[in-house]
Amino acid sequence: MTKVWSQKEKYRIWFEIEAYACEAMEEIGLVPKGTTNNVLKASGVDYDVAEIDDIEKVTKHDVIAFLTYLSKFIGESSRFVHQGLTSSDVLDTCFNVQLLNASNLLEKGLDDLLFALKERAFEHKDTVCIGRSHGIFAEPTTFGLKLAQAYAEMERNLQRLQRAKAEISTGALSGAVGTFANIDPKVESIVCKKLNLNPETISTQIIPRDRHAMFFSVLAIIASSIERIATEIRHLSRSEVLEAEESFSEGQKGSSAMPHKRNPVLTENLTGLARLVRMAVIPALENISLWHERDISHSSVERNIGPDTTITLDFAITRLTKVIKELRVYPENMKRNMIQSKGLYNSQQLLLLLTQKGVSRENAYSAVQKIAMQVWESKDLDFIKEVQEDDFIKSYIDENELLEISKLEYHTKFVDALFNRVFGQK
Amino acid sequence: MTKVWSQKEKYRIWFEIEAYACEAMEEIGLVPKGTTNNVLKASGVDYDVAEIDDIEKVTKHDVIAFLTYLSKFIGESSRFVHQGLTSSDVLDTCFNVQLLNASNLLEKGLDDLLFALKERAFEHKDTVCIGRSHGIFAEPTTFGLKLAQAYAEMERNLQRLQRAKAEISTGALSGAVGTFANIDPKVESIVCKKLNLNPETISTQIIPRDRHAMFFSVLAIIASSIERIATEIRHLSRSEVLEAEESFSEGQKGSSAMPHKRNPVLTENLTGLARLVRMAVIPALENISLWHERDISHSSVERNIGPDTTITLDFAITRLTKVIKELRVYPENMKRNMIQSKGLYNSQQLLLLLTQKGVSRENAYSAVQKIAMQVWESKDLDFIKEVQEDDFIKSYIDENELLEISKLEYHTKFVDALFNRVFGQK
């Protein structure tokens, strides 16, 4: 990803755009035959970044500095290079090519992440653990369902990324204020085709920035989904919970002070990285409202958030994939925590059975809540046992019925159906 | 739009979900025949918001308060209402119904805005004005092209809104921690169908919030595009520019101190509203990463940004439509400003003609820039006249050629083609 944003790669793309434009102009007779051949003398040049910088110190204009540098290699024909173009044509089209290249890498990263999530999801499809709402024991679920949810969310993100990629896959070679006054629209269409871009429907010298705002918004959503998964793992790693844990390598040290420590540092790091990716959204939105046909306030923003955000997200996706792949899962601790819940997770089935038997919802709720609160506040009471001894409840429900609803299978009966919804029929 | 978010409308949708669920359960035999009929006794109830609030003060739970209130009307069958559901099923599905209704209104608003933009764009397709980059005279364009650009951007926004609407068009009736332990998935599918929603692929008691983050991101982009158009009008309204102006009504007063004032207050207001809509994006992104199967931190956020953001954006779209429709356009002032540019906008054609004649780009640029800077700093020099008297340039270009490239048609020759790209072939 770093290569996508290197100075030399940028110059390479700039040259590509100028060369394709020349070729197109030669094709439709706007520059003399043979011009493109001369221009191509500069292909493969190992750009001397320092020298171009020196020229820019005088011109205070990056594209003109680049063209001046190029002319050394091209000679007399260089007067046809950039003909009818304005620097935005080159800069904006190049930026979109870079975003497109970055998107392809991110897409590849998401594919790998999805693969890892799917594998671990199936591995733990039936690994029962307690589900928690508000951080409080609720009802049983499976670890595989947690990963299936993450998979479904990331698959949505992949689709969003693909649409966002389509949004920024446009190029513009429309000249000053976008009127094509000095350049034939055919040149734009030929160059865009070669770059796998669509011509921008209408540009005002610049490609409109609503497209880029959409792009960075999608990156922020992906990063926030990563944070969601990272936060789940951080919670499961807590000393008191320890249902899963990041792998900890030979020689690794958790703390400079406390040799006993093993910390979920990778997922904490992912939490921070999500904040960094998210912060690009507001400036990307502020970039939309440029003055008249264009101003250049967006430029410094994009020079920063373009590389920073895609590199950070790419790193985060790769890191999360590794975390998922190597995640240590502890089914025994999941059982231990489930037992710790003292059977309270059966409260709903009981409530519903009572209403089915004719008890009003309010009364059923009160009866069940009363027992549940006693168990909650006790050290060693067991919910099912307490229920069995409750006269009110006994008058409606017999022991067998109670046994039936308190089986774990009661909660997992639709796991396969849910896996089918997420991963498709096998 | 305010109605979409009223307390009574919320209760109406809650009831609808509960009633449809009952109907579905009756259909598949989970509740006794006749239950739905009893439940429907409560349809059309004029909800006593204060009474429900009073119940909530005890239960500290909004949905339970609502169900308790309902039971008065339904009687004994009320024990089957909400069977197997958890409050998130009702709350999240209702929120999405509200967002869907809001989206439909926003879509209608964008349609009207697009219509207004198109009409004014065709009206001023050939109204020539100076284009400006960096706030500085660049080259001629037409006022219609400005509006066509706005149209194209808003059309993209309409498509984004439609996709965002699809993103939030899901419902979930999957029960606690989303396992369907106490409710058959068929109920979810029947209810969703009736509400024009798709069943959420996999929910963890709650509908995942990446969908809503996407939704609010799109609203923020629309708002920023509105800001772009508003900013353009504010610029054009400036005293020195005055190429267009918001309509100013009989009796309107621009300033409490200065009776002479007519200010672009509507578009300034739109600029502020854009900031308000944008600010919802970060909390919407922060809402994604909830703890485990759910926590409720997103709730207070959405109770605020749900109504506030959609109402504000709806107001802004309507206001902008009115501004566009009634915008006073001053073609004469556009001409006056064009003249004020002293012909400098011809500099590029001249540069290119020189390079076509064999002058190197660097030399051509220097020659043209030298004259242009003299004209720039003078009060009354005219660029074309100065060029005609320049010995270097005269040695390459004759007067007729100069006349040819300095015609306004040189800049407008592709206006029709651009209109075709934006609005389609007629």
Add this chain to the structure above:
Amino acid sequence: MTKVWSQKEKYRIWFEIEAYACEAMEEIGLVPKGTTNNVLKASGVDYDVAEIDDIEKVTKHDVIAFLTYLSKFIGESSRFVHQGLTSSDVLDTCFNVQLLNASNLLEKGLDDLLFALKERAFEHKDTVCIGRSHGIFAEPTTFGLKLAQAYAEMERNLQRLQRAKAEISTGALSGAVGTFANIDPKVESIVCKKLNLNPETISTQIIPRDRHAMFFSVLAIIASSIERIATEIRHLSRSEVLEAEESFSEGQKGSSAMPHKRNPVLTENLTGLARLVRMAVIPALENISLWHERDISHSSVERNIGPDTTITLDFAITRLTKVIKELRVYPENMKRNMIQSKGLYNSQQLLLLLTQKGVSRENAYSAVQKIAMQVWESKDLDFIKEVQEDDFIKSYIDENELLEISKLEYHTKFVDALFNRVFGQK
């Protein structure tokens, strides 16, 4: 707090400013003697908001509508009301009065919160619990220290609020574009004094918005500190941890589906409210850069974030105070969790004792880490016991030394000193 922002309160302040200005002008002879007396006929008016709204529909200017309404009560002297002022003078000065009133309420709220935190901190000064870094058992601390930290942070917030209050305690009556062309600066200074404001050093018709950006930034920091405390309580409430818990009242219901639930809903709510308060910062910052001497884009933003942010924060502070006061603390569970750590929290003392005895840091770390990791991965090993049986460590440290460093007092010896640092010497 809602009263601070009511429409009638706003009109009351507007009138106060106009009346004070009249009085000042009469004092320095700019309006006839007796004018103020006539003006004061309108004091105590019960503003007919609907009527003023109707006038505004024609004038499209809120202050002029208000003045027109007022003139009914004042009669002929009303021609001197608002003399030399511009509407910004009234609007901006009023807004700052409202922010000042809001600040005073927030300050009062913080005082109460600090009091509650201090009380509970001293109550639990010596209640030992395990400290956690990265969610992982680290070393012992006390519950009182946690609250002392919260106290110190909130005390800093109180000081920030006081400085922020000073920042927005300015008024301006400087007329159009702020030049005092039509109003004597003495009027400004007299009116400001009566309103407990300082005259704005230099205004450009409007009070500069860097002041307000500072104000809203401080509110966002306070909200984020609230989130920090709320998050701590949410963690401590987790089923597996249960070291503290929000109070749960008679009749309260935790879940519509699961009667056994008791959820930390107040602190989750506070987490969401923090997001809402934070979101106002960016628009407040965007408000700084207005065009030339003023534009009105900030107005719609402030009409929203002014009341919303202060009301939300006020509510959050009050809610947190109640949570802290009524927090149920479970020292026995703290002990239980401490025991669950299997003595691993002694690893650092052991490491340091070894280095004191001459072992290199690297070797000491390895030796201790090796044993710690075995204990970590086991079910029932005890760290101290394992250490006692390790030949390498035994060769440096005897049993008595080990006993000495593994006492809990080792960790709490500076608690009193830290309390002195936070709360001052008693």
Add this chain to the structure above:
Amino acid sequence: MTKVWSQKEKYRIWFEIEAYACEAMEEIGLVPKGTTNNVLKASGVDYDVAEIDDIEKVTKHDVIAFLTYLSKFIGESSRFVHQGLTSSDVLDTCFNVQLLNASNLLEKGLDDLLFALKERAFEHKDTVCIGRSHGIFAEPTTFGLKLAQAYAEMERNLQRLQRAKAEISTGALSGAVGTFANIDPKVESIVCKKLNLNPETISTQIIPRDRHAMFFSVLAIIASSIERIATEIRHLSRSEVLEAEESFSEGQKGSSAMPHKRNPVLTENLTGLARLVRMAVIPALENISLWHERDISHSSVERNIGPDTTITLDFAITRLTKVIKELRVYPENMKRNMIQSKGLYNSQQLLLLLTQKGVSRENAYSAVQKIAMQVWESKDLDFIKEVQEDDFIKSYIDENELLEISKLEYHTKFVDALFNRVFGQK
């Protein structure tokens, strides 16, 4: 500023903290005499960043990697280095030293900017230009007043920066979970003193992040104030306005396409930089709410926004200073624009004079507005002339009075007083 954040500078500060801690421990007898001397053998080491990175690849812990590297130079005494400390002690204290150093540079930059603003303000104290509200001609002001306003705002920013600097001028050497279990608080106090820091009142292993949120909020306000000034200059540079202009150097080129262009690119760039600095506020606020005694999610955020934000702001301040110093101001164009206003800026004086003469405010307003609107919509009418011919007005005001109030001095009479308010009595 780049040096402040270099890898080697970070290591230099880390070593400084460790060495001072050793010295303090030796002073109070916690490590053997002579230890510090041995430690100081490593002072002045040219850190081999690559080697330290290699060690970190194994330890996955940056501070341990650093200590391991250091031990090569220190030898046997290295077992006393970092004694009782935890890595946060070093990292957080170092980060604050870096922020402090960065603040000092920013302060210096603001001093220079203030000096430049003051100089140019006095130079143009009496350079009259038209003031604009809503982008519309309002009443006359002076260019010096614009700069005086900027000066006052930046002086507030300097004070905010100084307070923010004090906020982050704390250090902590309190060990794991901040209890001083393994380190005497005296060490903290000695080390902090040597580093010009205050000991953090109470830390939980980490220095609380509300301090840093405050710091980054202030940077964002400064950046937004820079944007305000930059936006003013961009407006004044517009072709139609041209009252001021960025300097344009020999050899500079404004556009690759249009040789005639001279664009306000520096101030547009500053506008973009403001967005970049602002975007750090939200993550800095999100960093406050860490889990329990600490988590490490803030770290990746700060590693990014620490250097990026201070370097960007430093660059922006320096760039703005240069723009202000070299700004070309065009008093003649200011006059031209003033004339273009056709005298409308006299409307308020006229209104007030009429009310002074006994006309009601409403009638006076209507009479003046009617004439003003005619002049506004005309090409060549002059407001004062039209007024002179208006029968209604003539019946109250004679020509001499009219002449008196339409003098420019009417508007500038308090300029000196305002300068005294901003810059103090001379």
